Amino acid sequence: MADMAGSYWRCARCDEALTARKTVFTYLGHSFTHETLRCPKCGRVLIPPELARGKMAEVEEQLEDK
Amino acid sequence: MKTNKIRGREARADAPGNLSGNKRRTGVEAVYGTVSVCPVCLKRVDAAIVGRDGGYFMEKTCDEHGFFSTVVWRGDDPPFEGWGEIKSAAPDSRPALGCPGACGLCAGHLQKTCCALVEVTHRCNLRCPVCFADSGVARVSARLSVETLYARFRKLAAAGSTFVQLSGGEPTTRDDLPEIVAAAKRAGCEYVQLNSNGIRLGAEPEYTRALAEAGLDFVFMQFDGVRDDIYERLRGRPLFDIKRAAIDACAEQYLGVTLVPTIAPGINDGDIGAILEFGFRRSPAVRGVHFQPISYFGRYPGAPGDGGRITLPEIMRAIDSQTGGKVKISDLLPSACDHPRCGFHGDFAVLPNNTLLKLTKKGKAASSSCCDDAHLRNRKFVARRWKRAPAGAEEDTAVGADDYRDMDGFLARVKSHGFTITCMAFQDAYNLDLERLRRCSLHVFDGRRTVPFCARYITARRMP
Numbered sequence: 001m002a003d004m005a006g007s008y009w010r011c012a013r014c015d016e017a018l019t020a021r022k023t024v025f026t027y028l029g030h031s032f033t034h035e036t037l038r039c040p041k042c043g044r045v046l047i048p049p050e051l052a053r054g055k056m057a058e059v060e061e062q063l064e065d066k
Numbered sequence: 067m068k069t070n071k072i073r074g075r076e077a078r079a080d081a082p083g084n085l086s087g088n089k090r091r092t093g094v095e096a097v098y099g100t101v102s103v104c105p106v107c108l109k110r111v112d113a114a115i116v117g118r119d120g121g122y123f124m125e126k127t128c129d130e131h132g133f134f135s136t137v138v139w140r141g142d143d144p145p146f147e148g149w150g151e152i153k154s155a156a157p158d159s160r161p162a163l164g165c166p167g168a169c170g171l172c173a174g175h176l177q178k179t180c181c182a183l184v185e186v187t188h189r190c191n192l193r194c195p196v197c198f199a200d201s202g203v204a205r206v207s208a209r210l211s212v213e214t215l216y217a218r219f220r221k222l223a224a225a226g227s228t229f230v231q232l233s234g235g236e237p238t239t240r241d242d243l244p245e246i247v248a249a250a251k252r253a254g255c256e257y258v259q260l261n262s263n264g265i266r267l268g269a270e271p272e273y274t275r276a277l278a279e280a281g282l283d284f285v286f287m288q289f290d291g292v293r294d295d296i297y298e299r300l301r302g303r304p305l306f307d308i309k310r311a312a313i314d315a316c317a318e319q320y321l322g323v324t325l326v327p328t329i330a331p332g333i334n335d336g337d338i339g340a341i342l343e344f345g346f347r348r349s350p351a352v353r354g355v356h357f358q359p360i361s362y363f364g365r366y367p368g369a370p371g372d373g374g375r376i377t378l379p380e381i382m383r384a385i386d387s388q389t390g391g392k393v394k395i396s397d398l399l400p401s402a403c404d405h406p407r408c409g410f411h412g413d414f415a416v417l418p419n420n421t422l423l424k425l426t427k428k429g430k431a432a433s434s435s436c437c438d439d440a441h442l443r444n445r446k447f448v449a450r451r452w453k454r455a456p457a458g459a460e461e462d463t464a465v466g467a468d469d470y471r472d473m474d475g476f477l478a479r480v481k482s483h484g485f486t487i488t489c490m491a492f493q494d495a496y497n498l499d500l501e502r503l504r505r506c507s508l509h510v511f512d513g514r515r516t517v518p519f520c521a522r523y524i525t526a527r528r529m530p
Contacts, residue, residue, distance in 0.1 A: 025473070029427040034473040055473050062480045063425060065399065065413070065447070 009046055011039035018046055025056070028063045094118045097147065098501075101161055104128035105369075105495040105527045108167065113499070121377075122146050124497050136496040137372040139407070141379050144395055149379075150406020152505075161500040166524065170515035179516060180403050180441035180507035181259070182227040184218060186210065186246055187235040191265055194301045196328070198492070198523045200364040201235045212242060216249040218513045223254030227511070229445045231259045231286065238266040238273070244280040251281035257449045261326075263288045263301075268311030271318060278319035284353065284452040285316055289325035291337040292344050299333050317351035322454035324353050324486070330360040331376050338381065339388025342487065349416035353452045354486035357381050361492040363525040370496065378491050382410060385487065393487060397424050401490075403444035405502040409490040413451070415470075416483045423470055423479065441507045451484040493520040495527065 009018040018037035023045055025032045034055065037046040047056075095117035102113035102124060113126035115138065122139040139146045162174040171179075187209065190201035222230060230250050237243055237260060250258045260277065264287045267274045287309070290296050294304035316323045327334065327341050334341075338357070345352045359381060362370045382395045393412065400406035413425040459482070469475045493502060498520065506518035 030425075031471060032473045032476055033469075033471050055477065058477055059473060062450075062477065062484075064443070065402070065426065 009037055011042060011044060013044065014039055014041040016041045025059075027060060030063060032059060097122065100124075101165075101500040102126050102498045103166065103495055103524070104131050105134055106131040108495060108524065108526045110163075110165075110167070115499070117146070124499065134496060135372075137375055137377060138497055138499075139379055140377045141383065143383060144379055146379075146407075150400030150402075152406060161504055165500055166498070166503060166518075166521035169517045169521040171509070171517070175504050175506075175518070177404065177505050177507045178441040179225075179227045179509045180444045181229045181231050181509070182222050182516070183231045183233045183261075183508065183510045183519065184215065184222075185234055185510070185512070186215060186232050186237045186243070187240055189239045190234065190236040190263075191239055192236065192263055192301055192303070194365075196300065196330075196360065196362075196364075196366045198361070198364040199233075199235060200525075209240075212245045212249050214513070215246055216253055218511060219250045219253035219255055221513070222511055227509075227516075228254060228256040229259070229449065230255045230257070231261050233261040236263055236265075238262050244273075244276040247277055247280040247282045257283045257445070257453070259284050259286055259452075261286045262312075263305075264309055264312030265305070267315050268308050268313075271315045274315040274321070275319055278321050282321060283449070284322040284324065284454070286326050286356065287312060287316075287323050288328070289341070289355075290327045291334045292340050293337065296334045296337065300328060300330060313348060313351055317348075320454050320457050322353040322452050323348075323351060324452050325355045326358060327355065328358050328360050329376050329381060331374060335376050335380075335384060336388070338384040339390075342385065342389055342393065346416050346420055346422070346485065349485055350454060350483045353454060353484065354488060356486075357489040359489070359491050362494040362496060363492075363520075363523045369527050378407060378410065378489065381489055392422060397426055398487065399426055403440045403507045404490075405505040407491070408493075408502055408506065409488065411489075412487040413447075414485045414487065415480045416485050417470065417479065422485070423476075425480065444507065448486070448488075451486045455482050493524075495524050498524060 010016060011018060016039050019040055020035050021038040022033050023036045023038060025034060034051070036051070038044065097115045097117055100113050100115065102111055103109060104111050104126070107128065107130060109128060111126045111128050113124050116123055116125055120141060121137055123135050124138050125133070125135045127133045162172045165172070165174060188199070188201055219230060222228070232243070232246065232250070240246065247258055258281060260282055262285060267285070289309050290300050292306060294306045297303060297305035313323050325341065325345050329335055329338065342355055345355045359376045359378070360374070382398055385393050385398070386395050398410045398412040401409035401411065415423040415425065417423055470479055493499065503518055503520055506520065508519045509516045510519055510522040
C-alpha cells in the first residue's frame, strides 16, 4: 500500500516500525482481507479512522440484513 | 408432527379464535387461534390454524356459509412453528373490531409502512385470467391528474413513507407516467418503483428512457417463466420475448429490474429454478427475483381448492431442489418487516462464473417486529439491492474484483451484482389471518386511507 510504505507509525508496546501486511477481518460470519499496518513483533494492527469509517463501515452496511 | 394435542400457544381466554372445535379430533393439532373472514360474505369469523395430514390448515366456520379449510403450509422443511420469531403484541392488543372491513391503519396495526403503493390507473394492456386488481383493457379508469397524485406523494413523504410503488392497472398505459415519476421525486419520495408487465417498456425504449430520466429508481416486472406457454396460460398470450426486450430496455437505462413471478401449481411451479438461473445470467440488469405464490383475489376463475395453492415452504424447497442446491433453504430467512409467514428473503451477489456469493447468514435475522424501525431497515435493504449502480460505476468497481475475500473486491461485486431472492405470500379471503395482516408493511394509499395490501384487494367469492 503506497501510503503505508513510508509510515512513521511505531508500535506503542514494542517500539517497532509498523509494516503493511494483509489482515483478516471477520464480521457476521464473513471473513475479509485488507492491507493494514501491523507490528511485526506483537502483531497488533492499526485501524486508521478512514478505514473504520470508510470501507469497514461499507462492508458492515452491505452485510446488514433487512 | 405431534398429534391429538391442543398446544394452545395463543389459545388464551382473551385470544381471538375458537379452538374448542378441534379438541376431540384425532390427528389434529390446533396451533393457534386467530380471526379471519368468511370467503363468501367477508364477515369476521374466528379461525384456527391446525396441523394435520402433513401440513397446516386454516379452518373456520361462517354461521351462514358453513365450514372452510385452506392449506397454509405444506411439509415440515422448514418447520411451520420454527419459521421466524414473532414478537408478542401487548397482551390486551387485538385486531380492531372493524378489521379488516373498515381498514385504514389503526392502533391495532403493528407495523409501519415500508412501501406505499399508489394506483395510478385501473386500465391494463393485458387481460390476465388472474389479477389481484381485476384490471382490464376496457375498464373505465378514474384518471387521477398528475397534480392529484403529486398531492398524494407529498402526504406520503411528509409521513415518512418515501418508498413508493406506482401500480394499477398497468401504469405504463399512461403517456404521462414520466411526469408522475417526476412528481413523486419532487414531492420527496426517495425511491420510486414501477410495477409493470414490461410490454411498453420493451416496445418503446424512448418511453423507458423518459421514465429513467424522470428519476425512476427500479422496476418490479411481472415475469412468470422462460417459456411462452406459461404466459399463455397465466396472462392469455405469449410474452417471453417481450419480457426479454423489456429487460434489455431497462438495462440500457441502468434501471434495475426485479423479476416477479406469480407461481401457480401445475403451470410454473416446476420453473422456479429456470427463472432464478435466467435472473443470475442477466445480473446486474436483473437485481433479484420476487416470488408470489398465486392468491385468489380480484379476478380468478373459480373457488380455489388446496390443489390450486403453493405454500411458502414449497417455494423454498423448489428453489433448493431446482437450483441443484445452489440456493439452499438455509440461505433464506423469514420476513422481518412483515409477519414471518408472509415471506422470506435471501441476499446474494452473482459472481462472474454464475455462482453465488451468499450474504445472508442463518441466525442473523431480526425477529418480526412491531413498533420499531424494521420498515426502515427493509426499505434501505431492498433499495440498496434493487437500484442498479449508475453507468460507469460497474465497470470501475469491477477492476481487480476477482478476489471476493478482499474487502475492495467484495464491496465492488456486492454493489454491482447484488441479487435478492424474496417471496411474499399474499392472503386472500380463504386464508386471511389477522395476526399476519396487522404485521403487514406493504400498504396501499388512496389519498385518504392507508390500507394493508391484502385488506385492500380482498375479494368475496363470486357465487355461481
